[in-house]
Amino acid sequence: MRADRLVAALLLMQSRGRVTAAELAEELEVSVATARRDLEALSAAGIPVYPQAGRNGGWSLLGGARTDLSGLSESEAQALFLLVGPAAAVSGEAKAALRKLVRALPQTFRAEAEAAADATLIDSTRWGEPERQRPAMVELLQSAVVRRRTVRLGYTNAARERSDRLVHPWGLVDKDDSWYLIAGTETGQRTFRVDRIVAAEPTDQPSQRPNDFALDQAWEQVVGEMERNRSRTWATLDIETRFVPILRDQFGRHCETETDLGDGRSRVRVGAPTPLDIARHLAGWGALVEVLEPPSVRGELARIGVELSARYGPTPT
Structure with missing residues (x-):
């Protein structure tokens, strides 16, 4: 699911109150099937987006949930755009999403938010080295995390021994250009290096994730264990x-x-x-x-x- 479509769908639901897949498809210039999958993915990701059946049915934000960012303070808005601005420089989708987010801000915050977004640049090309590309496996796993679907992994450990298992993907971490997948397994939480994943096949089986799971806290535990071993x-x-x-x-x-x-x-x-x-x-x-x-x-x-x-x-x- 593209980032710009996600933001646009949320803003459209807020402005109209309710939207059908056909209306969303027309607005975003995609197929009805694609629009429906995006709406389902938003709901599966935990965003309060729910369908309503019937002649006047459609999709809406539960309880009038707001996504126009108007609840942000001035300092919070600046902090947000300092964070997302550099990403927009290296991604066309992020740039389109950023434009929509700026329009969603209160008028008084927009100028400084735009300045914050332009305050930092990411140059992903290293001196004397070829540009490093994000592994294609990352996008597949990110989709599985968002859609809450289990994944069949083929994984090799440090001894080059392969194992195959069904995992519940909970989150991804980029650490110094090395990606890690934190997932639930039949033996509990495990961390997998993405560059050691030799095969990944998403399934239609829903992924189970603890209600109190927080990716930043889980990663702190992983780092702590690594540091103790080191x-x-x-x-x-x-x-x-x-x-x-x-x-x-x-x-x-x-x-x-x-x-x-x-x-x-x-x-x-x-x-x-x-x-x-x-x-x-x-x-x-x-x-x-x-x-x-x-x-x-x-x-x-x-x-x-x-x-x-x-x-x-x-x-x-």
């Missing part, structure tokens, strides 16, 4: 205070300053999955860092030092 080993070390920011760039959130030693040095804790991972990061620092504990990290550093000495030490005469 920091199973912690090491304590001393380093000159002026180098702490560089060390923090290297370890990210897994770098914690414990105390200022008062002599130009700081005591720091760093974390990684294994002692070897920590040692590999610290080996390049040489004598600039002194690892106090644990012994496992000190041992890995000593082993790396011996290997480097054997490879690059003085050639025997």
Whole structure:
């Protein structure tokens, strides 16, 4: 379902009170079947859109639900358009939807909303790299999330082992150009990397989603678990205070300053999955860092030092 049709359908229902699929099709220049599918998808997505049978029937917003954005404050309207404006720069559909949203705002907010929408630009082409395209699989899965339909997935894990399962798609997350699907399975909530999905087939079976599910909270749990797995080993070390920011760039959130030693040095804790991972990061620092504990990290550093000495030490005469 296109974003501009979604917004237009909601605004049309609000302005007219009730609309038939045929009327919507004529307004949006699509087939009646397409208009009906859009209306059904809106309803399935949880928007209070309901059909009414009979001679004067049609589709309407339950209880006169409003979608004209007139309930927004000035600051809320600016925040909304700062968010959606950059997306419109890279999507024709989003641009059309944005125009409809601007027209839906109270007149006094429109000028600043338009300025906010133009305040930020997304340039998706990387320096010296080809432009990254959103995986086609993402659109298929997004449609399944919106339509609340289960999906048969073919998935390969990190060991390249394939499994096939029926999942209830709950939401998608884009993390640094890597997409993740959060879904319900027979064993509970699971997270799937989209680039490891080798097959996806939506079904006609309705998807079940917990009433209290919130995608942002679910993702926070996923990130928390990942971070715990990435920091199973912690090491304590001393380093000159002026180098702490560089060390923090290297370890990210897994770098914690414990105390200022008062002599130009700081005591720091760093974390990684294994002692070897920590040692590999610290080996390049040489004598600039002194690892106090644990012994496992000190041992890995000593082993790396011996290997480097054997490879690059003085050639025997």
